[in-house]
Amino acid sequence: MSRTAHSPVAGDGTIVGPVRVEPTVTALVRRLRKGDVAVIDVMDLDQRTAEDLASHRPAAVVNARPSISGRYPAGGPRVLLDAGIPLIDAAGPAVLDLHDGTTVSITGGAISVETQQVAHGTVLDADAIVDAMRGAADGMRVQLQMFTANAMETVMHEGDVLLEGQGLPQVGVPLTGRHVVVVAPGYRHREQLREIRRYLRDVRPVVIAVDKAADAAHDLGPAASVVVGDLETMGEAALASASHAVVHAPHGGEGGLARAEALGLDHSSAETSLSSVDLAILLAHAGGAEVIVTVGVESRLMDFLESPQADAAGTFLARLTAGGTLVDASTLALVYRHRYSAWTLVTMLTAGVLALGAAIWVTPGGREWVENVWTALTSWIGGN
Known part of the structure; x- marks a missing residue:
């Protein structure tokens, strides 16, 4: 087990920390603090969930179930490994019975309370992940x-929304002919925003942010003009910067409607079982966006297979609907990063002029020509 800078690790490699146990990972990350031991119950740990866990810097993650079951090559274990966070895998249901806040010690795959072992799992190191991923490909x-x-x-249930935009609300922000960036709280969404910051600065697109990604857009800039999803997941500053909110709760609940009304935020509602990410893409497309850049949105086959099935299928279909107007932030970063800034162009032009002047100066008759031009120029300026 690798030692990390943030983990309370004893001299023998034992990790010690209080456990945090919640029914869902969403509830868990709200309470997770640096140095805690996160206990999860997730079959096939996906990248997005792993990134949410890693962002809170737990001492270790203990999964009651296999993080790579063999159904497909789940990418979550690799995310935790790269973040230097130990993952104790397939520890069994006993870890779910631990009382929240109980201090545990982890040595290898053994999880103990005081001196009594309560569960045992497998430490997923690099070699174990490679082996599991190879088997999962089948x-x-x-x-x-x-x-x-x-x-x-x-398609049967949401075909009208996907194909005709039926029931999509008006957002009150002009999108026709504009570049629109859809920011979702997916894997590497903050990193992707940083990668395209030059594009964001140069083009100044309209930003539509989904759920807690509104905070990332506000922090890294530019802030979202339109926010979509559950407003309860968004910070005050992000909501204050928005011109319009589309309240959307595909799995039930009010989605923060009361909060929008309390803040006096211009808002509308959407009734669809599609995810809020799908809804944001469809809003940009229906609004006539010339280019739609997606940040933190699934794009590879593996991404779709690791996501919750209903959400993945809807996102796939929403991308097909947007068609050729859609580009991923990771791709945009590759093709846009080589554009020169204004300061770079000025520097290159100045260097070229100086090089040309030096070349003329050392040629026969060049110095006399430069002196004559300089004399004529200063005479003209003086005469004016």
Whole structure:
């Protein structure tokens, strides 16, 4: 087990910390603090969930279930490994019975309270992850079949929204002919925003942010003009910067409607079972956006297979609807990073002029020509 700078690690490699146990990872990350031991119950740990956990710098993550079950190559364990956070895998249901706040010690895969071992799992190091991922590749065919079936069902229920934009609200922000950036709270969304910061500064697109990604857009700039999803997940500053909010709770609840009304924020509601990310892409497309840049949104087949099936199918179909107007932030960063800034162009031009002047100065008759031009120029300025 690798030692990390943030973990309370004893001399023998034992990690000690209070456990945090919640029914869902969403509830867990709200309470997770640096140095805690996060206890989760997740089959096939995806990248987005792992990034949420890693952002709170726990001492370790203990998963009651296999983080790579064999259904497909889940990317979450690699995220935790790269962040230097130990992952104790397949520790069994006993860890879920630990009382929240109980101090545990972890040595290898053994999890103990005081001197009594309560559970035992497997430490997923680099070699173990590679082996598990290799075996999981065989399960991709089954997952792909399930994904395809789910996509067909999504078309049956949400075809009118996907194909005709039926029921999409008006956001009150001009999008026609504009570049629109859709920021979702997905894997590496903050890093992707940093990668395209020159594009954001030069083009000044309209930003539509989903759920807690509104805070990332506000922190890294530019702030979102339109926010979509559950307003309860968004900070006050992000909401204050928005011109319009689309309240959306695909899994039930009011989605922060009361908060929008209390803040006096211009808002509308959307009734669709599609995810808020899908809704944001469809709003940009229906609004006539010339280019839609997605940040933190699934783009690879593996991303779709690791996401919750319903959400993944909807996002896939929303991307197809947007068609050629859509580009991923990671791709945009590769093609836009080589554009020169204004200061770079001025520096290059100045250097070129100086080089040309030096070349003329050392040529026969060049010095006399430069002196004559200089004399004529100063005479003209003086005469004016």
